[in-house]
Amino acid sequence: MVKPTRVTNSIKALRSATNEMTQAELAERIGVTRQTIIAIESGRYSPSLEVAFQIAAAFQVPLDDVFQYPSR
Numbered sequence: 001m002v003k004p005t006r007v008t009n010s011i012k013a014l015r016s017a018t019n020e021m022t023q024a025e026l027a028e029r030i031g032v033t034r035q036t037i038i039a040i041e042s043g044r045y046s047p048s049l050e051v052a053f054q055i056a057a058a059f060q061v062p063l064d065d066v067f068q069y070p071s072r
Helices: 011-017 023-030 034-041 049-059
Strands: none
Touching: 011 023, 011 034, 023 034, 023 049, 034 049
C-alpha cells in the first residue's frame, strides 16, 4: 500500500523569521481563527487555496515558500 503524500508547510519558520509573528496575529491578518492556524501549521488541516494564498501574502512570499508538496 502506498502511503499518501502530505502537504507540508513552513509557517512556523516564517513566523519566527518575521519578528516572531504569533499565530493569533497571523489569524487576524487573514481572517481565520487561531485554531485554524494551529491546525494548518501542525499539518492536521490543509487550507483552501484562497487561505493558502492569503498566508503567503501575509508573509510577502510566493506560495511555494509556504507550502510544499513532496514528489514521490
